[in-house]
Amino acid sequence: MKPIQVTPKNETHVFINTYGASKRGLIKKSHKFITENTTVRRKYKRKPFDKGYYPNWTDTTYKVSKVSNVNTKPMYTVKDERGNLLKGRFYNEDIQPIKTDRYRVEKILNRRKRNGKIEYFIKWLNYPSSYNSWEPAENIKNLY
Numbered sequence: 001m002k003p004i005q006v007t008p009k010n011e012t013h014v015f016i017n018t019y020g021a022s023k024r025g026l027i028k029k030s031h032k033f034i035t036e037n038t039t040v041r042r043k044y045k046r047k048p049f050d051k052g053y054y055p056n057w058t059d060t061t062y063k064v065s066k067v068s069n070v071n072t073k074p075m076y077t078v079k080d081e082r083g084n085l086l087k088g089r090f091y092n093e094d095i096q097p098i099k100t101d102r103y104r105v106e107k108i109l110n111r112r113k114r115n116g117k118i119e120y121f122i123k124w125l126n127y128p129s130s131y132n133s134w135e136p137a138e139n140i141k142n143l144y
Contacts, residue, residue: 032092033074038064040078040095042086057096059104059126062086064095081131103127105140 006014034040041057066077068089075089103124109132110121118137123129 033067034064034076034092034095034097036064036067038097039099040064040076040097042078042090043094043096061098061103062095102143 001014039061040063042060042062043057044055046056060080062078062080064076065079065085068075068077073091075091076095077085077089078095079085104126105122106125107123108120109123112119112121112134119134120137120140122133122135122140124131124133
C-alpha cells in the first residue's frame, strides 16, 4: 500500500500491519529491571554547557539496595561500598550496571615486600583516601 492511499478509515489496519499491535497504546518502551545487589555506576550531574569529552559515568561503584516498582518506571536506591545509602532515588537512565571488578589507579603511594611477594599501596582514582589499600603486584594490570 502506498502512503498516499492511507485514509482515516484504514489507518488502524495499516498501523496493525506495520507495527504488529492491535492498539496504539500497546507499544511501550520496555524497562530493563536491575535487581538488588547489582553493581552499578552513577551518571555525572551535567550542566547545559559541559564539554562532551568528559566521562559520563563515575568511577565509583555502588550496589542497588532497593528497587521501587510503585510507578510504571522503576526507581532504585543505591549504597556505596561501605554500606552508606546515597540521598535520593535513581531511574534506569541514571545508573549503569557493570560486570567487571577493575578499578583505575590514581597513584602508587608505596611499595613493600611481604612473604616474598611485592605489594603496592594504591590511591584509587575518584575515591577518598580512606579507600587506599595494599594490593599484590599480580592484581595490578596496565590496560593502556
